[in-house]
Amino acid sequence: MALDAEERPSQPITKFESMLKTDDVYFFDSEDFEDIIHHYLNNGKIALAKKAIKIGLQQHPGAIELKLLQIEVFVFENKLEEAENMLDDLQQLDHRNEEIYIQRANIFSKKDDHIGAINLLQKALDLTDDGFDIYSLLGMEYLFMDDFEMAKKSFMKCVEFDDEDYSSLYNVIYCFEFLEDFDGAIVYLNDYLEENPYSEVAWHQLGKQYFSKKMYKEALSAFDFAIISDDRFIGAYFEKGKVLEKLGLYNEAIDNYETTITIEDPTSHAYLRIGKCHEKLGNEEMAKYYFYHTVHEDPLLDKGWLAITDFYYRLKNYDRAAYYISKAINIDSENPVYWKKSGKINAAIQRYDEADFAFKQAVDFGNYELDTWLLWAFVNEKNENYESAIAILTQGKEFHPEEADILFALSGNHSLLGDIKMARDYVTEALILNSKGLETFQINYPKFCATDWMQNILEQYKNDSK
Structure with missing residues (x-):
């Protein structure tokens, strides 16, 4: 695997690149070639790495480490058969070289045989005194298998080897979070901070764990310590x-x-949060100023367009709100929250066909909230599509079988269709569940409520409430 190049190889790299520009042939020892190749691999310059491997093997045909780097490139390029053939040859020469098992593990991983890859990496561990990179690879294999407990233990080993390996530290916390073990993450980070009290990364992660548990004062302290450790740590602020x-x-x-x-340069997310704060403070003009800055800074940030939409929606400026929610939908057309918002806006300005389409999209993309069904049925009712409203409410009832509001709405729409028996059945069922919606039901469906049967029901509930 590619390792970080040290300062030492800067001269060999310069010499190598000078050689490529001329017809001269310079001699390098095999270690110089290793450093040159690592440098190119780490910087994504695969073509130059391949040139260095070719020339290196011409000058040192028996160098196992150079052959392993050749195999690494083969694996990267998915030339797995060539890589395996070379590994077979190398294993006969040096069967205790852990890098051979690591590269075989990489091949197994490429073939989605993660258990096989883990077994090979375990063999590699038995052959080395420095398992840092191997534990990191093990952690990734366990993540591929969704075994977050074992992945967590593997990345913890990496942190034990190098307490400044923040990539592994992040992975440890990611595993804790996926397992929803926020308490475990807090204990782990506090233990880590006992040994590394000025680690801004650990304080930052600890603060996020406290935030997840709504322990806001503790989170505040953690972020303050992160800032003390590094007063330019943007994430902590x-x-x-x-x-x-x-x-x-x-x-x-x-x-x-x-x-x-x-x-640092301003970010759309910072502008968005500032705008939200001004909105909470009632500073409407400042809120609008920062929301517009948000979308100017990043026109593809759909949350920015949604913030502007909500701003105008609260002001009941529905035409402007409709314009801006369309911007958010253009960026993320499968977001049910945006479609629901579009439905509510269009319903408010009596564009019922557009609202009907929007609510349908919201449900199709996974929004099954009670008010979504009720609002969707409402716009169909306004369009006098009573049968469609009933079909929508019936579907919504499957998700909310104990909600009286759906039953009241079903009763009302059946009454509008002239199906008085079904209207009676649903309103009776609704009243058994919850009579609180009765007053609204009277307002929405006055004709049905004026019938003798409903008048008797209303009189009964009026007496019961005395």
Whole structure:
């Protein structure tokens, strides 16, 4: 596998590249070639790496390490048969070379045989005193298998080898989070911080765990320690801002978001959060200013367009809201939240056909909330598509069988179709579940409620409430 090139190979690399530009042939020892090849592989310069391997093997045809690098390139290029043939030859020469097992494991992994890859990596561990890279590969194989417990243990081993291996530390926390073991993550990070008290990364991750558990004061302290450890750590300021928002300290949150802008170039996410804070503070013009900055900074950030949509929706400026929700949908056309918002906006301006389509899309993309079914049925009712409204409510009832609101709406639509028996059955069932919707039902369906049967029901409930 490719390793980080040290400072030492800078001269061989310069010499090698000079050789490529001339007809001269320079001699390098095999270790120089290894460093040159590692340098090119680490920088994604595969063509130059292949040239260095070819020339290296011409000068050192028996160099096993160079052949292993050739195999690594074969695996990268999916030339698995060539790689396996070379490995077979090398294993006869050096059957205790752990790199042979590592490359075989890479081939198994490419073939989606992750158990086979893990077995080979375990053999490689038995042959080396330095298992850092092997444990990292093991962790990735376990992640491929969704075995987050074993992946977590493997990445923990990497952190034991190198406590500044933040990539592995992030992977450990990722596994804790996937397992929803936030308490375990907190214990692990606190133990890590006992040994590394100035690790801004660990403090930042600890703060995020406390945030997940809604332990906002603890999260605030953790982010403060992250900032003490590195006062230019943008992530800590941003996360601290989110905590302050949760605590209702919007001006302090704005200060932290603005700090991220002063440290580096402004981001759309920072502008969005600042806008949200001003909105909470009632600073409508400032909120609008930052929301527009959000989409100017990143026109593809659908959440920015949604924020502007919500802003105008709350002001009941539905035409503007409709314009901006279409922007969000153009960016993420399969987001049920955006389609539902579109449905509500179009219903508010009585564009019932557009609202019908929007609610259908919302449901098709996975939004099964109670009010989605009720609103979708409502726009069909307004279009006098009573049978469609009944079909929608019947489907919604499968998701919300104990909700009286759906039953009241079914009763009302059956009454509008003239099916009084079904209307009576549904309103009776609704009243058994919850009579709180009765007053609204009277307002929505006055003709049915004026019938003698419903008048008797209403009189009965009026007496019962005395």
